[in-house]
Amino acid sequence: MSGTRPARPLLRQEVADGIKRYILQNRLHPGDPLPTETELCEALGASRSSVREAVKILHALDIVEVRHGHGTYVGHLSLSALVESLTFRGLLSPDDDVQVLADLVDVRELFERGMAERIVASLSGEQLDALERLVTRMSDSGVGGDGQGLIEADRAFHALLVAPLGNDLMGQLSMAFWDVYAIVAPQIEGFTHTEQAETVAAHHSIVTAARAGDPVAFVQAIGEHYAPVRRRISEARARS
Amino acid sequence: MSGTRPARPLLRQEVADGIKRYILQNRLHPGDPLPTETELCEALGASRSSVREAVKILHALDIVEVRHGHGTYVGHLSLSALVESLTFRGLLSPDDDVQVLADLVDVRELFERGMAERIVASLSGEQLDALERLVTRMSDSGVGGDGQGLIEADRAFHALLVAPLGNDLMGQLSMAFWDVYAIVAPQIEGFTHTEQAETVAAHHSIVTAARAGDPVAFVQAIGEHYAPVRRRISEARARS
């Protein structure tokens, strides 16, 4: 077995930790400039190669942002790494992709069901109107469009749904899962027109329930919203 | 401003996509070996520097695993990137760290409240006994110990809680947030003995509710479990 403990910690990891420490100690904010690669080399006692590899690691985590020919900056700490990681997991598992998708839908529904009370309580009138407009846009895009407009409207809808509850992390996670779903799901689906209409109707029910201030109806509408997907997942699971 | 569109896509990104494509097309699983750096160089038409940077990006996302002197392998697709990213976000925000912590507690509670019915329904007798043993271990570690045993028992408790519900993603997310919390929270807290006892008692209530098959009591116990933390967060928020 051997406790695979590298007595010598990898230099690029030391450098990456050093850059993180620099950001923390200097209380930098997203967008603030960082020292150039050459300066980081002498400051951290490493070669360009090691510094560059460390910077690329931090870039993958959105801790650092790199602009060619301009410089290196503090990143925006988004959840892009989660999206890329989960997306690849969904695309990889060749037999279990149904399970991955099912888990993903579970998580998405958990977020919106669990936040139901707070969502209906904090949605403003303008936000409800905006949601309504998005539903009609989905309906219009669905019948004649290429489906692209429908997808964009759906993303905006779910983003607006979790926006007003004053928890940035919750909203970002919810949309990260939406992004992953949008990439992984097409491997399975292919919605019929009636299923699309069913989904649009569910979105409408969600707005209606929110406008009425009825958390129970809201939760039920969320369930109807994910019903077509769950049906598809069950069918795909039955085939294997 | 110009849509900063690099006409030339960065080579390391091309290489990273190429490696991902290689894994997908060959249907590789975590732990399977990948071509050596030299082989990837000629296969993807890039220098070793670019290949190495690409590999480091994929390593940060746990899509690839690298063993010094041995080789490169398919990674285990864990959520380590999410943990590192969120941890840094929590440590960075110097004034808003209270808000980050509050958001984090919200998410953790959402998971365990939202899964209440399924958790209560699917916990086996042996699992309930194991949870009970962990609670007594927390109690023993708390009074005389260094606090390290308490933390480990707490992690094992929450891991076992979400383990049986057949959704890997949900369990991994829940534990990822536990890990982030364990690193970020100490910046604020410092629990008193009475608060520790309160937390241990809440864990006991959780097990009792689960054994009784009572989802309502389970949810209430979860609320009690997070009550001391929320109190601390409110106090810290009031100070600023």
Next chain:
DNA sequence: GCAAATTTGTCCGTATGTATC
């Protein structure tokens, strides 16, 4: 136990592409 072979880790020098002034 040792030595050789393989593979990743690190360093250096140079040339090129890009953005800013």
Next chain:
DNA sequence: AGATACATACGGACAAATTTG
């Protein structure tokens, strides 16, 4: 348009870790 500063990319060399004979 020219000059400067910076990241990007290449290739070669040597060090360190691991496996195998």
